[in-house]
Amino acid sequence: MSIEVRDVHKTFGTFAALKGVSLKIQSGELMALLGPSGSGKTTLLRIIAGLETPDDGSGDILFHGENVAALRAAARHVGFVFQHYALFRHMTVFENIAFGLRVRPRRNRPSNDAIRGKVASLLKLVQLENFAGRYPSQLSGGQRQRVALARALAVEPRVLLLDEPFGSLDAKVRKELRAWIRRLHDEIHITSVFVTHDQDEALEVADRVAVMNEGAIEQIGTPEEVYDQPASAFVYQFLGNVNIFEGRIRNGRLRIGCLELPVSSPESADNQPARAYVRPHDIELARIVAGEGVRRGTVQHIHTAGPIVRVGVRTFDGSQTIEVEIAREKHQELDLRVGNVVYYRMRHSQIFVEDYSI
Amino acid sequence: MSAIPLHPLTPNSNLARLPRRTGGVQSFPNAEPAWIRWSLIAVSLAFLASFLFVPLTAVFWEAFRKGAAVYWASFQDPDARSAIRLTLLTAMIAVPLNLVFGVAAAWAIAKFDFPGKSVLITLIDLPFAVSPVVSGLIYVLLFGAQGWWGPWLAAHNIRIIFATPGIVLATIFVTFPFVARELIPLMQSQGTEEEQAAIVLGANGWQTFFRVTLPNIRWGLLYGVILCNARAMGEFGAVSVVSGHVRGLTNTMPLHIEILYNEYQFAAAFAVASLLAMLALITLAAKTAVTWKSRGPLEDHANHNSTGDAHEH
Numbered sequence: 001m002s003i004e005v006r007d008v009h010k011t012f013g014t015f016a017a018l019k020g021v022s023l024k025i026q027s028g029e030l031m032a033l034l035g036p037s038g039s040g041k042t043t044l045l046r047i048i049a050g051l052e053t054p055d056d057g058s059g060d061i062l063f064h065g066e067n068v069a070a071l072r073a074a075a076r077h078v079g080f081v082f083q084h085y086a087l088f089r090h091m092t093v094f095e096n097i098a099f100g101l102r103v104r105p106r107r108n109r110p111s112n113d114a115i116r117g118k119v120a121s122l123l124k125l126v127q128l129e130n131f132a133g134r135y136p137s138q139l140s141g142g143q144r145q146r147v148a149l150a151r152a153l154a155v156e157p158r159v160l161l162l163d164e165p166f167g168s169l170d171a172k173v174r175k176e177l178r179a180w181i182r183r184l185h186d187e188i189h190i191t192s193v194f195v196t197h198d199q200d201e202a203l204e205v206a207d208r209v210a211v212m213n214e215g216a217i218e219q220i221g222t223p224e225e226v227y228d229q230p231a232s233a234f235v236y237q238f239l240g241n242v243n244i245f246e247g248r249i250r251n252g253r254l255r256i257g258c259l260e261l262p263v264s265s266p267e268s269a270d271n272q273p274a275r276a277y278v279r280p281h282d283i284e285l286a287r288i289v290a291g292e293g294v295r296r297g298t299v300q301h302i303h304t305a306g307p308i309v310r311v312g313v314r315t316f317d318g319s320q321t322i323e324v325e326i327a328r329e330k331h332q333e334l335d336l337r338v339g340n341v342v343y344y345r346m347r348h349s350q351i352f353v354e355d356y357s358i
Numbered sequence: 359m360s361a362i363p364l365h366p367l368t369p370n371s372n373l374a375r376l377p378r379r380t381g382g383v384q385s386f387p388n389a390e391p392a393w394i395r396w397s398l399i400a401v402s403l404a405f406l407a408s409f410l411f412v413p414l415t416a417v418f419w420e421a422f423r424k425g426a427a428v429y430w431a432s433f434q435d436p437d438a439r440s441a442i443r444l445t446l447l448t449a450m451i452a453v454p455l456n457l458v459f460g461v462a463a464a465w466a467i468a469k470f471d472f473p474g475k476s477v478l479i480t481l482i483d484l485p486f487a488v489s490p491v492v493s494g495l496i497y498v499l500l501f502g503a504q505g506w507w508g509p510w511l512a513a514h515n516i517r518i519i520f521a522t523p524g525i526v527l528a529t530i531f532v533t534f535p536f537v538a539r540e541l542i543p544l545m546q547s548q549g550t551e552e553e554q555a556a557i558v559l560g561a562n563g564w565q566t567f568f569r570v571t572l573p574n575i576r577w578g579l580l581y582g583v584i585l586c587n588a589r590a591m592g593e594f595g596a597v598s599v600v601s602g603h604v605r606g607l608t609n610t611m612p613l614h615i616e617i618l619y620n621e622y623q624f625a626a627a628f629a630v631a632s633l634l635a636m637l638a639l640i641t642l643a644a645k646t647a648v649t650w651k652s653r654g655p656l657e658d659h660a661n662h663n664s665t666g667d668a669h670e671h
C-alpha cells in the first residue's frame with residue numbers, strides 16, 4: 001500500500017506548521033521523517049492518519065492511489081503508535097491489543113477464540129508472551145512501546161505510522177528496539193512511516209529518509225544519498241557534526257582567509273559570500289607539510305574517550321577552532337599533545353552559497 | 359500499599375506520590391528535631407479531637423440520652439419520616455442529574471477547545487462562590503410568586519417555590535460543582551491521546567467514551583458522586599430559602615432538625631441529626647474505600663486522581 005501526500009498545508013492559528021508538503025512512500029517501504037523539534041513531523045503524520053485535517057482546500061492524501069482525505073481516522077485503517085504510547089491504562093496488555101478487534105461492528109468482529117489467537121500471535125511477535133495479564137503501569141518503557149506496536153498491528157492496518165517510537169527510551173534500549181523494528185519490518189513488510197529527530201536512528205533503520213525543516217521537506221533520499229549528497233546546508237548540518245568556513249568566491253575558488261577551495265560551478269556565484277561545510281572525519285591531520293592545500297594550526301584539545309579521537313585544532317590565524325575526528329591508531333601514530341603544531345587538509349567539502357549547493 | 363494519607367488525593371500528581379511512602383512519622387536526615395515534630399502532631403490531634411471528634415460524639419450522646427426507646431420513637435413521627443423521604447427523593451434526583459451534567463461539562467472542558475470555555479469553567483464554580491442563601495434567593499427571584507416567571511407559573515398552576523421542585527432545583531444548583539470539579543483536572547491530566555488511539559483503532563464515539571474515557575475516570579467520578587450526595591442530603595441554606603418549612607411536606611432532614619431544635623425537642627432533633635452524622639461517617643468510609651481501591655493494582659490511577667479544591671467550601 002503506497003502513500004502519497006500532495007501539497008499539504010497546515011496552519012494553526014497564524015502559524016504555518018506545514019508549508020506545502022509532498023511525499024511519496026512506496027509500498028512496503030520504511031520511511032523516516034527526520035527533522036528538528038517543531039519542524040512539523042508529528043503534524044504530517046497525524047494528517048496522514050486522519051487525526052488532523054489539512055487546511056481547507058489544500059492537499060490530498062492517497063493510499064494506493066485512492067484519495068482518503070475525506071475519510072475519518074477510523075475508516076483509514078492505519079496503525080498509529082503514539083509518541084507516549086497512549087496505552088489504555090485501565091486495560092491489561094491483552095485487552096489493549098484486543099481493543100481494535102473488539103470494537104468492530106458485530107458482523108465483522110472475530111470470535112473470542114479468534115481474538116485470543118490473534119493476540120497470542122502478536123504477543124509472540126513482540127516477544128511479550130508472558131505479559132498478557134499486566135497493566136501498562138507494570139511495564140518498562142520498551143515493553144510499553146512494543147505493546148503499542150502490537151495493538152496497532154492487531155487491526156491489520158494498511159499502513160503503520162510511528163511517532164518517535166523510541167523517543168522516551170534510554171540509549172541502549174533504543175538501539176535494541178531499532179534493530180528489532182528493522183527486522184520486524186523485513187518480516188511483515190508493511191508500509192511504514194516513522195518520525196524521529198535522531199539522525200542515527202533514521203539513517204540506520206529507514207529505507208529512505210525525508211528531512212524536514214520548518215514545515216517543509218528539504219530532501220528525500222536513501223540514507224546514503226542524504227548523508228553523502230545533502231541538498232541543502234540545513235540537511236548537511238542536521239545529519240552530522242560539521243565545520244563551517246565562511247569565505248568569498250573569487251575566480252572559481254572559495255577563499256577562506258589564506259585557504260582556497262575549488263568550486264565546481266564557479267560562474268554562477270562569482271564574488272559572492274559562501275560557506276564550506278566539512279565533516280570532522282573529512283579532515284586529515286599530519287605533523288609535517290605534505291601535498292597541496294595544507295594549512296597550519298595548533299592542537300587545542302584532545303578527547304580520546306570512545307572509538308574515535310576528537311581533536312580541536314585552532315587555525316593559524318586564530319579565527320576558529322575546527323573539530324577533527326581521527327581513528328585511534330592514527331592518533332597514536334601522530335602522538336599529538338595539546339599545543340603541538342599540526343597541519344590539516346580538507347579531504348572533502350561541500351560549498352553552499354546562501355543555502356544552495358554549488 | 360502503605361498507609362492511607364490523611365488527604366490522599368492532592369491536585370498535583372507528583373505530590374500525590376509523596377505521602378504514599380510515609381507510613382506515619384518519617385525521619386529525614388535533616389528533619390526538624392523530634393520535639394517539634396511531636397508537638398506539631400500533638401497540636402493537630404488535639405485540634406481534631408476538640409473540633410471534630412467531640413462534637414460528633416456529642417450528637418450521638420444527646421440522641422441517646424433519653425434512651426433508645428425515645429431515639430426510635432423520634433423516627434415514628436410522620437413529620438420526621440416525611441423529611442427523610444423528601445431528603446432521599448431530592449438526592450435521588452439531584453445526584454444522577456449532576457452526574458450526567460458533571461461528566462458532560464468536564465468532558466467538554468477537558469477534551470475540547472471552544473469559545474467561552476473559560477466562562478464555563480468560572481460558572482461551574484459559581485455555586486461554591488456564592489452563599490447558599492443567595493442561591494436559594496435566585497430561585498425565589500425566578501420562580502417565586504413575585505418572581506420573573508411567577509405569574510406565568512401561577513397561571514398554569516405549577517408550584518416550584520415552597521414545593522419539592524424548588525428544593526430539588528436548589529439542591530442541584532448547590533451540588534453541581536462536585537462531580538465536574540472532581541473530573542476536570544483528572545481528565546485534563548489524562549489528555550486525549552488514549553481517545554485518539556481508540557479512534558484510530560476504529561472505535562466510534564460511544565465506544566470511545568464508554569470503553570476508554572469512562573473507565574479512566576471511574577474512581578474520580580465515584581468520589582465526586584459521594585461528595586455530591588453528602589452535600590445534597592445535608593444542604594441547609596439554599597433549601598431553607600425555597601422550602602417554606604411546611605411540616606410534613608417541604609421539610610428536608612436538616613430543616614426538620616432545626617425546627618425540632620427551636621421547639622426544644624432536643625432528643626428528637628439529635629436523633630435525626632445522628633442520621634445525618636451517620637451519613638457523614640458512611641461518606642468518609644466510602645471515600646476512603648474509593649481512594650484505597652483506586653490505588654489498588656493499577657497504581658497509575660491514584661497518581662491521576664486529583665481533586666481541585668472541591669471540598670473546600
Ligand SMILES: Nc1ncnc2c1ncn2[C@@H]1O[C@H](COP(=O)(O)OP(=O)(O)OP(=O)(O)O)[C@@H](O)[C@H]1O
Nearest residue numbers: 012015017035036037038039040041042043044197
Ligand atoms: N494543536 C496545535 N496548535 C497550535 N500549534 C501547534 C499544534 N500542533 C502543533 N503545533 C505547532 O506546529 C509546529 C509543528 O509541530 P509538530 O508537533 O508537528 O512538531 P514535531 O516536528 O513533531 O516536533 P517534535 O520533534 O518536538 O515532536 C510546532 O511549532 C507546534 O508548536
Ligand SMILES: [Mg+2]
Nearest residue numbers: 041042043163
Ligand atoms: Mg512530534
